[in-house]
Amino acid sequence: xxGVAQSPRYKIxxxxxxVAFWCNPISGHATLYWYQQILGQGPKLLxxxxxxxxxxxxxxxxxxxxxxxxxxxxxxxxxxxxKLEDSAVYLCASASGQFANTGExxxxxxxxxxxx
Amino acid sequence: AQSVTQLGxxxxxxxxxxxxxxxxxxxxxxxxxxxxxxxPNQGLQLLLKYTTGATLVKGINGFEAEFKKSETSFHLTKPxxxxxxxxxxxxxxxxxxxxxxxFGKGTMLLVSP
Numbered sequence: 001x002x003g004v005a006q007s008p009r010y011k012i013x014x015x016x017x018x019v020a021f022w023c024n025p026i027s028g029h030a031t032l033y034w035y036q037q038i039l040g041q042g043p044k045l046l047x048x049x050x051x052x053x054x055x056x057x058x059x060x061x062x063x064x065x066x067x068x069x070x071x072x073x074x075x076x077x078x079x080x081x082x083k084l085e086d087s088a089v090y091l092c093a094s095a096s097g098q099f100a101n102t103g104e105x106x107x108x109x110x111x112x113x114x115x116x
Numbered sequence: 117a118q119s120v121t122q123l124g125x126x127x128x129x130x131x132x133x134x135x136x137x138x139x140x141x142x143x144x145x146x147x148x149x150x151x152x153x154x155x156p157n158q159g160l161q162l163l164l165k166y167t168t169g170a171t172l173v174k175g176i177n178g179f180e181a182e183f184k185k186s187e188t189s190f191h192l193t194k195p196x197x198x199x200x201x202x203x204x205x206x207x208x209x210x211x212x213x214x215x216x217x218x219f220g221k222g223t224m225l226l227v228s229p
Binding site: 004093104 | 120125150157158159160161162165206208216217218219220221222
């Protein structure tokens with residue numbers, strides 16, 4: 001079974017530029033998450049989708065971050081304009097409906113963003 | 117709301133020694149508790165989880181953890197460390213249902229020969 005795919009793995013941009021990350025979850029997984037992991041910290045949830053609807057985006061900085069999950073499969077996370085403090089690893093995770101209530105998430109390898 | 121505190125950002129052990137990584141949680145509802153491991157440049161991988169039932173749970177690679185409600189703890193242990201155990205370990209809590217996972221800050225386990 002293929003795992004969660006993310007791209008790009010690495011991205012370097014200058015502040016005020018924009019960037020987009022893509023995630024393809026495990027086939028059949030209805031729930032998709034984007035987490036931000038700053039160096040030295042644990043992952044912090046940015047947004048949670050259930051199919052193509054948003055369940056929780058309370059910690060998403062909506063003035064600069066946006067995310068969508070068209071057709072309930074792939075998802076894109078965008079940052080515009082980027083700030084220095086956005087330097088982090090952006091992790092995508094997915095869970096099937098029957099496991100969502102036990103919190104067993106399957107993570108991708110992450111996209112590492114460096115903002116100069 | 118849930119929160120997790122992991123004691124010690126770094127833990128160093130010798131190969132063959134006991135591994136003990138500490139985790140305390142706070143939850144307003146009965147918690148679901150997890151340990152994830154992250155190897156360098158990789159995503160997080162589930163080690164073990166507690167949902168309901170037996171309070172001592174066993175995971176992959178010889179790790180186990182015990183849920184102690186009275187102490188609000190879920191410490192991770194392994195009797196004998198191996199070099200391949202060197203990684204970062206995250207404790208996480210969920211309220212169940214479709215509630216999200218809240219992670220601790222992580223503990224880096226260093227294993228020396």
